[in-house]
């Protein structure tokens with residue numbers, strides 16, 4: 222059953238979620254970046270792996286269709302990095318071809334070992350992404366954090382970067398990442414979090430709330446681990462209570478219904494995944510009790 226806009230507003234208000242009107246379909250749910258109040262749809266596109274090389278038109282075509290469909294449905298957030306092979310260039314080229322830069326919120330990262338190397342890499346990112354302004358620039362995996370944050374803050378002050386952040390996806394970095402979060406002022410952090418990988422919820426997600434940092438979630442499917450764990454299994458009855466028609470929507474709604482999480486950036490390189498995954502940015506969200514049942518379900522597999 223479709224939810225009405227009124228039901229959607231009532232059902233999402235408790236989690237601090239705000240529905241917004243999206244193009245061509247029902248509202249995509251958004252959440253704010255605490256430092257500015259700017260709202261972003263809760264599902265974005267991650268570009269590691271599948272966007273890393275696309276030298277032929279046959280390889281670019283499905284990626285172009287993915288981004289076209291994403292933007293058509295009201296999606297905005299694109300996450301990339303210079304370490305994802307040629308992904309910045311592939312994504313930048315497709316966005317320019319499609320003429321959709323102004324509709325998107327483009328995020329990339331810097332991963333370098335000193336200030337000069339970082340500055341050079343950052344300059345390359347602007348070129349490859351074919352844009353004068355990058356919405357979010359993050360320090361990748363705590364590499365040379367102090368120098369790179371200094372580079373990024375200079376660019377933010379100059380108006381070339383809108384938000385500054387930092388990312389990790391390794392448990393082994395969590396203690397250092399927490400210390401960095403306590404020390405630094407950041408707009409956004411990005412961390413791994415998934416129904417079967419909940420370690421960041423112990424300390425990092427609550428700390429982000431305390432420090433008023435937006436949280437972007439990487440690896441929301443644990444790469445494809447969650448699909449393998451549930452392959453061939455029917456959706457539990459409770460999936461209908463949160464308007465989920467697929468496992469992908471179940472996994473993503475678990476992630477984005479955490480009160481600290483602003484958005485998730487699942488890797489998607491097929492238009493059909495866009496339709497599926499953006500379904501997790503519509504309809505009802507799990508409350509705390511249902512989130513617990515979801516955890517018990519996955520832990521029992």
Ligand SMILES: NC(=O)c1ccc[n+]([C@@H]2O[C@H](COP(=O)([O-])OP(=O)(O)OC[C@H]3O[C@@H](n4cnc5c(N)ncnc54)[C@H](OP(=O)(O)O)[C@@H]3O)[C@@H](O)[C@H]2O)c1
Pocket residue numbers: 266267268269270271300301361362388389390411438439440441442443444445448469486487488489490493494495497498
């Ligand atoms: N430290 C960091 O900053 C860091 C680290 C890791 C990742 N990231 C970011 O996080 C993003 C996400 O990570 P990820 O792509 O490695 O892992 P992921 O999002 O957990 O999994 C993505 C994979 O799930 C499958 N998938 C996606 N949508 C699906 C759907 N609706 N139905 C069935 N299968 C679906 C696809 O597999 P197939 O393509 O095989 O079908 C896709 O490649 C990255 O792209 C990157 O932007 C950042």
